[in-house]
Amino acid sequence: MAPTAIAINGVTKRFGGLTALENVTADIRDREFVSILGPSGCGKSTLLRILAGLVGCEEGGIDIFGGRVSGPRDDVGVVFQTSNLLPWLNIEANLRLGLEIRRGKAAARDADIGPMVETLGLKGFEKHFPHQLSGGMRHRVAIGQTLLCDPRVLLMDEPFGALDALTRDRLNMELLRIWQRDAKTVVLITHSIAEAVLLSDRVLVMSERPGRIIRDVTIDLPRPRDPSRTRESAAFGEYVVELSRLMGVG
Numbered sequence: 552m553a554p555t556a557i558a559i560n561g562v563t564k565r566f567g568g569l570t571a572l573e574n575v576t577a578d579i580r581d582r583e584f585v586s587i588l589g590p591s592g593c594g595k596s597t598l599l600r601i602l603a604g605l606v607g608c609e610e611g612g613i614d615i616f617g618g619r620v621s622g623p624r625d626d627v628g629v630v631f632q633t634s635n636l637l638p639w640l641n642i643e644a645n646l647r648l649g650l651e652i653r654r655g656k657a658a659a660r661d662a663d664i665g666p667m668v669e670t671l672g673l674k675g676f677e678k679h680f681p682h683q684l685s686g687g688m689r690h691r692v693a694i695g696q697t698l699l700c701d702p703r704v705l706l707m708d709e710p711f712g713a714l715d716a717l718t719r720d721r722l723n724m725e726l727l728r729i730w731q732r733d734a735k736t737v738v739l740i741t742h743s744i745a746e747a748v749l750l751s752d753r754v755l756v757m758s759e760r761p762g763r764i765i766r767d768v769t770i771d772l773p774r775p776r777d778p779s780r781t782r783e784s785a786a787f788g789e790y791v792v793e794l795s796r797l798m799g800v801g
């Protein structure tokens with residue numbers, strides 16, 4: 552079995568008198584693709600921010616590759632729900648920005664971003680500015696910014712929510728390709744049960760706030776997973792039904 556990449560050890564998080572997370576414990580293996588599902592407000596984003604080292608917690612802690620998380624790390628990349636591109640930089644410069652911050656000016660200047668631009672479906676828009684793009688396109692740039700940095704651990708907070716179904720499918724597949732090719736560990740927060748089943752090795756289901764992990768479902772579907780074929784399979788449907796029931800929406 553692969554070694555542990557992320558160990559979540561009894562994490563409790565409070566905001567004043569509000570307990571957002573209560574004794575959350577989970578192990579995520581190196582190269583594993585894990586999704587987190589849970590009702591709105593149960594603490595998913597808070598957990599991701601703690602994993603990213605952006606906020607602390609009152610009890611427990613997170614270890615990534617054996618080291619206690621005490622702040623953002625270079626080997627951990629995060630994609631948030633909303634994109635925050637710099638409005639005065641064009642798309643190409645925005646894409647290079649993440650690299651510049653992490654690897655320096657020379658690495659950012661020399662990087663071949665063509666393949667990523669292609670993947671993101673943004674060819675021809677390199678010289679445009681963020682205000683000239685649709686919300687979905689801006690979001691794709693933000694995803695590309697993080698992917699270009701090639702982090703070993705990728706944390707994603709509902710990254711595809713704002714995208715149309717076709718783009719979402721394309722980026723889902725691209726994410727799977729990158730995950731398999733580059734042996735990354737991925738933690739994905741999604742509201743889509745179908746997306747979680749399509750992509751993941753395991754789905755962690757959280758309770759209503761205060762968030763706890765109430766179920767750990769292994770998705771034993773063959774890979775590679777072509778979206779249409781996978782969605783048509785009986786086993787896929789059974790996982791969706793099981794998770795819907797756990798989420799109280801079935």
Ligand SMILES: Nc1ncnc2c1ncn2[C@@H]1O[C@H](COP(=O)(O)OP(=O)(O)OP(=O)(O)O)[C@@H](O)[C@H]1O
Pocket residue numbers: 566569571589590591592593594595596597598760
């Ligand atoms: N900075 C903060 N200060 C105070 N309360 C907060 C803060 N951040 C989150 N919360 C509260 O913690 C709880 C969990 O919020 P969080 O955003 O983690 O939930 P979520 O599961 O990601 O929700 P959603 O699915 O709707 O995005 C909520 O009740 C929220 O109001």
